[in-house]
Amino acid sequence: MQQRKNLFVVGLDDANLPTLEAVPDADSYRFHRLLGLEELQEGEVSVPALMDRARAVLDAHDGSIDAIVGYWDFPVSTLVPMLGEEYGVRTTSLESVVKCEHKYWSRLEQRKVIDEYPRFGRVDLDADDPKPPEGVAFPMWLKPALAYSSELAFGVSDMKEFRAAVEQIKAGIGRVGRPFDSVLELLELPPEMEGVGGQVCLAEEAMTGIQVAVEGYVHQGRATVYGVLDSINYPGSPCFLRHQYPSSLPAPVIRKLHDVSERTMRQIGMESATFSIEYFYDPGTQDIRLLEINPRHSQSHAELFDYVDGAPNHHRMISLALGRDPELTGGKGRYAVAAKWYYRWFGDGKVHGVPTPERIAAIEREIPGVRIDVVPEEGQKLSTVSQQDSYSYEVAHIFTGGDDEDDLRRKFDRSVAALGLTFDETEPGGHDTTTR
Numbered sequence: 001m002q003q004r005k006n007l008f009v010v011g012l013d014d015a016n017l018p019t020l021e022a023v024p025d026a027d028s029y030r031f032h033r034l035l036g037l038e039e040l041q042e043g044e045v046s047v048p049a050l051m052d053r054a055r056a057v058l059d060a061h062d063g064s065i066d067a068i069v070g071y072w073d074f075p076v077s078t079l080v081p082m083l084g085e086e087y088g089v090r091t092t093s094l095e096s097v098v099k100c101e102h103k104y105w106s107r108l109e110q111r112k113v114i115d116e117y118p119r120f121g122r123v124d125l126d127a128d129d130p131k132p133p134e135g136v137a138f139p140m141w142l143k144p145a146l147a148y149s150s151e152l153a154f155g156v157s158d159m160k161e162f163r164a165a166v167e168q169i170k171a172g173i174g175r176v177g178r179p180f181d182s183v184l185e186l187l188e189l190p191p192e193m194e195g196v197g198g199q200v201c202l203a204e205e206a207m208t209g210i211q212v213a214v215e216g217y218v219h220q221g222r223a224t225v226y227g228v229l230d231s232i233n234y235p236g237s238p239c240f241l242r243h244q245y246p247s248s249l250p251a252p253v254i255r256k257l258h259d260v261s262e263r264t265m266r267q268i269g270m271e272s273a274t275f276s277i278e279y280f281y282d283p284g285t286q287d288i289r290l291l292e293i294n295p296r297h298s299q300s301h302a303e304l305f306d307y308v309d310g311a312p313n314h315h316r317m318i319s320l321a322l323g324r325d326p327e328l329t330g331g332k333g334r335y336a337v338a339a340k341w342y343y344r345w346f347g348d349g350k351v352h353g354v355p356t357p358e359r360i361a362a363i364e365r366e367i368p369g370v371r372i373d374v375v376p377e378e379g380q381k382l383s384t385v386s387q388q389d390s391y392s393y394e395v396a397h398i399f400t401g402g403d404d405e406d407d408l409r410r411k412f413d414r415s416v417a418a419l420g421l422t423f424d425e426t427e428p429g430g431h432d433t434t435t436r
Contacts, residue, residue: 067321307338307401335401369401
């Protein structure tokens with residue numbers, strides 16, 4: 001009998017374990033948790049301390065170490081290549097990851113090979129009266145060079161909002177920026193990055209249009225896009241309502257997204273790894289603009305690829321780590337379309353009526369093609385839930401597979417009604433999350 005491969009997953013969580021176990025040939029893999037999500041993402045991160053904890057687990061392992069993988073942002077994205085180099089397993093380089101993660105460095109690299117990016121510049125947080133960069137006009141977004149999710153990212157339309165956002169970023173940038181500095185010290189930086197560091201604020205002109213996510217990988221020097229998803233926001237809000245796969249954009253736009261993504265990733269220098277790139281598409285001008293590059297595939301899209309293509313996108317990450325061709329024929333899933341919905345509340349408050357795991361399982365049986373993850377715990381104040389954006393609170397993630405978009409909407413609305421969550425509002429702004 002062939003011995004199973006030992007795959008160490010940095011930040012392996014309970015929600016993704018069943019999805020990992022659904023990839024092709026999963027019975028030939030043994031998945032090991034390498035550090036927990038809480039220690040990776042809560043509080044101020046210490047990269048050296050996390051490396052020491054990871055080494056202790058790997059050194060104590062009795063058997064082969066065949067792959068080290070991860071599907072989360074910093075620090076997971078950087079720990080994977082650092083550990084890969086030490087333990088002799090296949091990963092992309094640390095430099096290629098940081099070129100994606102560091103939003104300013106990423107823009108400098110994009111500028112060398114594509115034109116599809118917004119005007120941007122750095123904001124001097126140490127100035128007595130910080131100003132927008134020259135040539136960058138309102139409305140704009142302010143964001144740290146590195147952050148979790150959309151934490152500390154602010155859309156601003158005038159100097160009053162600009163100054164308020166700068167103060168919040170100055171107060172919070174060190175939590176991730178300081179440990180990011182320790183990673184930058186490991187690299188030989190180009191002249192344009194000398195003295196920039198990890199605690200830098202970026203200003204970018206706001207982009208409008210339809211948001212799109214592109215998933216791909218680089219194998220033997222060739223960048224390949226395998227999926228394009230539509231990202232639809234709540235009306236009048238910058239917050240995601242759902243990601244939907246496959247995209248409904250016209251074929252010429254899809255081809256352009258493939259081309260720009262592949263040229264960009266060749267410039268970044270990634271190898272044997274997955275990536276996810278977010279764009280805006282303007283139907284009026286037919287223009288696309290690159291929002292950001294993630295040096296990993298999106299774990300939140302795994303069920304969507306499983307529903308439509310018959311295998312989670314985790315398959316590509318694993319195949320690349322083991323030196324295999326990750327190509328997979330699409331369209332072999334149970335459904336024609338799929339979506340990940342974000343059930344949100346737009347005001348602070350305590351959540352009640354959180355269903356038990358048994359009740360959630362019953363809802364999933366009652367509504368075929370549905371999987372539900374509730375985010376807060378019973379009675380929890382929403383503002384205490386970690387990893388939230390600056391404008392809303394995620395209450396549940398609802399994955400749906402269906403025959404068409406209307407079918408997806410019906411399943412989402414049925415799921416929200418079946419969950420029956422209620423909120424004690426402590427601030428105004430609660431939101432009706434149905435999709436009518």
